[in-house]
Amino acid sequence: MTKALQASAIAPANIAFIKYWGRKDAQLRLPANDSISMNLGGIETKTSVKFSPDLQQDTLTINGEPASSKERSRVSRFLDTIRNLSEFKYFASVDSHNNFPKGTGIASSASGFAALTVAATAALGLEFSERELSQLARLGSGSACRSIPDGFVEWKTANLHQDSYAYSLFPADHWDIVDVIAIVDAKEKKYSSSQGHEAAVKSPFFAARQEYLVSQTARLKDALERKDFSTFGECLEQETINFQSVIMTSQPAIYYWNPTTMAIILFVQQLREQGLAVYFSIDAGPNVHLIVEQKNVETLKRELGKIEGIAQLMVAPPAPGARVVSN
Numbered sequence: 058m059t060k061a062l063q064a065s066a067i068a069p070a071n072i073a074f075i076k077y078w079g080r081k082d083a084q085l086r087l088p089a090n091d092s093i094s095m096n097l098g099g100i101e102t103k104t105s106v107k108f109s110p111d112l113q114q115d116t117l118t119i120n121g122e123p124a125s126s127k128e129r130s131r132v133s134r135f136l137d138t139i140r141n142l143s144e145f146k147y148f149a150s151v152d153s154h155n156n157f158p159k160g161t162g163i164a165s166s167a168s169g170f171a172a173l174t175v176a177a178t179a180a181l182g183l184e185f186s187e188r189e190l191s192q193l194a195r196l197g198s199g200s201a202c203r204s205i206p207d208g209f210v211e212w213k214t215a216n217l218h219q220d221s222y223a224y225s226l227f228p229a230d231h232w233d234i235v236d237v238i239a240i241v242d243a244k245e246k247k248y249s250s251s252q253g254h255e256a257a258v259k260s261p262f263f264a265a266r267q268e269y270l271v272s273q274t275a276r277l278k279d280a281l282e283r284k285d286f287s288t289f290g291e292c293l294e295q296e297t298i299n300f301q302s303v304i305m306t307s308q309p310a311i312y313y314w315n316p317t318t319m320a321i322i323l324f325v326q327q328l329r330e331q332g333l334a335v336y337f338s339i340d341a342g343p344n345v346h347l348i349v350e351q352k353n354v355e356t357l358k359r360e361l362g363k364i365e366g367i368a369q370l371m372v373a374p375p376a377p378g379a380r381v382v383s384n
């Protein structure tokens with residue numbers, strides 16, 4: 058009997074403190090700039106992959122439902138890359154489960170492609186290093202390469218495929234900060250991240266952003282290392298607004314926010330004036346990531362109860378990266 062070519066993996070989503078936005082090479086997903094992130098504990102994708110000579114094509118389910126043909130062909134193209142590295146050329150059935158809503162600005166493509174990379178390579182018996190897994194995951198979705206290593210992560214830009222990967226700066230237990238995510242809209246967004254990356258480079262502010270990021274990334278990294286929460290938070294908000302300015306001035310212009318997004322930004326300023334140390338970050342979507350020290354999570358949650366339009370709160374501590382799990 059031939060060995061079953063199957064495996065399962067879990068990978069966390071991640072929140073970028075310094076954002077990946079704009080690419081040098083769209084095909085290879087080589088980013089315009091370095092980025093820094095934190096893996097989100099409990100916000101995960103679990104993916105099971107089974108390669109079989111009996112299949113006539115790749116199949117994909119997401120949360121138990123057949124995926125769209127667009128999603129299936131993106132996954133299928135990615136599996137081709139992995140099949141090219143293996144002696145087995147079989148099609149695969151892929152079952153993926155997220156424990157968070159799809160297309161909300163919480164990066165389902167990051168956890169999704171990180172889990173797929175680890176599960177598919179394990180199923181085929183490919184023994185890759187963390188660096189190789191991260192390079193590979195990047196080809197599926199850029200931010201996925203940051204969901205492979207542990208805890209607080211940096212992804213370097215480069216001109217060649219083999220030089221652009223993510224690695225852990227600090228393990229998950231380095232700092233007990235928490236991401237409290239205010240879900241204000243769980244609908245699919247109008248512009249995907251991929252469209253956003255294309256549009257970004259046409260913003261008149263894009264070049265200025267690249268220049269700004271050199272010192273800003275160094276400042277944020279230093280504050281992260283020293284666990285200096287107020288400097289870290291300041292850097293985080295400055296970076297978010299710089300990134301959002303590029304989004305809103307790109308061609309086409311993209312507006313991901315809704316009125317609740319803005320209400321939370323103003324509320325965060327008010328909370329700080331009242332003495333609660335909390336800072337926001339926003340990705341390509343309307344939801345707001347509120348970063349606080351662990352000791353302030355309950356107070357923040359109570360305060361957020363005063364804001365109308367928040368559908369759900371998710372609380373995520375720093376977490377380890379992607380890993381194989383039993384089926």
Ligand code: DP6
Nearest residue numbers: 073076077198199200250251340341
């Ligand atoms: C705003 O990784 O989703 O979340 O490479 O096209 O899959 P693709 O893009 P993706 O972009 C993520 C953008 C972001 C910022 C970030 O996570 O760094």
